[in-house]
Amino acid sequence: MAHGVTTLATLKLTKEIKMFLYRMLFYLFMFGVPSVSLAYDVPSSYRFPYMMQDPDTGQAYRASYHYSGNTINYFVEPSAQHFDVEFNGRRYPFSTRDLLEGDSVTQGVLSRWNNVIRLRRTNNMSEANLVIRSSRAPAAGPGAGALAIGTSLGYGTPRASRALIEIHPEQFEPMRQRLETLEQINRYRFIDYEEDYQLLNTLMLYTITHEFGHVLGFSHSRMAHSCIEQSSILNQRQNAPLMIGDLTDYFLVQYHLNNDTAVSIEDIRPSRTELAAYQSANQNGNQFECGTVNRAAGMVLRSEF
Structure with a gap:
């Protein structure tokens, strides 16, 4: 009898293990795995900031030139002023204004970009050079399956008369499932995070801050060079490149870059290298060169090939 009980327990355990493995394989097939998973992978995945090519000059994109008066006048379409996100079986409300400008608890998107450009809200779409809207992600093509998309003013063919941030609320639940599987x-x-809303708020702030980088003219970070930031102050937390193209890569790089410390919502901001790249582009139209000393940023950058 004892042998029979052991056998049944073993069979049950084996079945549970098989189900777990099948479930893991399903998630891996559906969502994939990030390219960064170990601490020693961080240097090879640390990306080089890159501005889009300016369609007028052929140089690096200059937001201060395209946005008149170095000011972004943003208009929020009615459907995006307040929107809900279904997340792990619950519905959570968001305010676009709070996301951009911040509230009494959390810094907004603009301050995370170190206020490199002025931001002004307008209720008149004809005055806007940035439109923010909320909709379902397209079934195919650019933006399909993405949490959001962002484009800059004057870019593309035909040239965009306004910049755009489009939020896809229904895509945050699949991302939660992907993150849960990776954990x-x-x-x-x-x-x-402790509660689901804290996780969702972190993902939302990262997404909008990243897309605002595209509005400013950033492309996704490139792998051609590997720029490693070395803080001039010992033990200062470092920021992974905000413009990494994959959300999970960003959080994993940030985690390993700071001695395997979980990433908080306060950590989400562009790296010093990205701010230096923006400054270089807007001062003289040049792409930022890795391997230079940028004293204004207080950082020493070194190239690794």
Whole structure:
């Protein structure tokens, strides 16, 4: 009898293990895995900031030139002023104004970009050079399956008369499932949160801050060079490149870059290298060169090929 009980328990355990493995394979097939998973992978995945090519000059994109008076006048379409996100079986409300300008608790998107450009809200779409809207992600083509998309003023063919940030609320639940699977595989939590809303708020702030980078003219970070930031102040937290093209890569790089410390919402901001790249582009139209000393940013950058 004892042998029979052991056998049944073993069979049950084996079945549970098989189901777990099948579930993991399904998630891996559906969502993939990030390119960064170990601490020693960080240097090879640390990206080089890159501004889009300016269609007028052929140089690096200059937001201060395209946005008159170095000011972004943003208009929020009615559907995006307040929107809800379904997340792990619950509905959570968001205010676009709070996301951009901040509230009494959380810094807004603009301040995370170190206020490199002025931001002014307008209720008149004809005055706007940035439109923000909320809609479902397209079924195919650019933006399909993405949390959001962002484009800059004067870019594309035909040239865009306004910049755009389009939020896709229904895509945050699939991202939650992907992150949950990665936590199970890696056996650690790389984002700092306790409640679902805290996780969702962190993902939302990262997404809008990243898309605002595209509005400013940033392309996704490139792998041609590997720029490693070295802080001039010992033990100062470092920022992973905000413009990494994959959300999970960003959080994993940030996690490993800071001694395997879970990433909090306060950590989400562009790296010093990206701010230096923006400054270089807007001062003289040049792409920022890795391997230079940028004293204004207080950082020493070195190239690794």
